[in-house]
């Protein structure tokens with residue numbers, strides 16, 4: 044392949060050591076094999092890896108970064124354990140500055156991020172009988188300026204930060220979860236939604252209004268009802284995207300052959316759905332176990348691995364500056 048057929052990327056990545064996983068082609072249904080050349084999973088810190096990617100190369104990003112002070116993924120350099128919500132937002136905004144740089148001019152970002160409540164400064168969440176996964180979870184300390192029991196408003200704090208840094212904030216989608224976990228709290232409604240923001244790099248961007256219809260064939264609305272994936276189906280990762288959520292986003296803002304990125308790949312849902320839709324993909328994940336999980340899911344789904352080699356992009360002094368552990 045020459046540069047013309049790889050969208051300006053060198054056929055062989057020279058900008059990084061060989062990726063963990065490279066997919067050359069994947070047969071979709073009975074049709075012709077779709078060229079997924081240059082799809083890759085890369086182990087490393089999102090900011091460090093993104094900084095090494097070429098500008099103007101990605102069509103769309105679908106991602107869910109770690110939520111603030113909610114969960115310890117058990118690895119140094121992870122995002123989410125910053126002492127204050129303000130440094131968490133700054134840290135993520137730095138990552139999304141790089142996402143902005145690597146996006147093509149008509150590119151977009153779908154950003155899912157959850158909110159949380161202040162805890163009255165208890166460190167670890169007490170084990171929750173109804174939801175054992177939460178035993179490993181953290182309780183956010185109370186940020187300066189807020190009170191115990193306040194809803195922190197993390198999604199909007201991050202959305203405003205990205206707006207300030209030049210992104211166009213185009214939509215707030217409410218992802219409603221019909222199968223949301225019960226909560227034991229008795230002085231507010233049970234939370235059953237999360238935000239999914241659509242950002243663009245420029246005023247005009249690739250968006251197919253006909254790609255996904257709402258109920259009764261009407262234009263898609265901003266409240267999306269999509270059940271979460273049970274954890275046993277998600278190979279043990281804590282916070283996987285439902286395939287349908289990613290599928291929708293990708294159909295709307297990308298076309299077959301486009302390059303899709305998830306800088307917080309987790310168990311690999313974005314890569315898997317992108318590949319199924321004939322999009323090329325690039326996934327970045329810090330935790331080697333989750334990277335392996337993605338690899339496994341892709342293999343199970345019938346993707347061919349071009350070459351297996353170990354690559355891990357070390358954190359730079361700049362990215363280490365943000366690490367809290």
Ligand SMILES: C[S@@+](CC[C@H](N)C(=O)[O-])C[C@H]1O[C@@H](n2cnc3c(N)ncnc32)[C@H](O)[C@@H]1O
Pocket residue numbers: 087088089090106107108109110116120121122280282283284285306307308309310311312313327328329330333
């Ligand atoms: C909310 S999960 C993403 C889940 C994903 N959407 C899925 O479907 O599985 C966030 C992921 O970000 C990873 N992560 C945390 N800090 C990171 C960093 N600095 N760079 C890259 N990945 C990081 C965590 O290990 C975790 O797997």
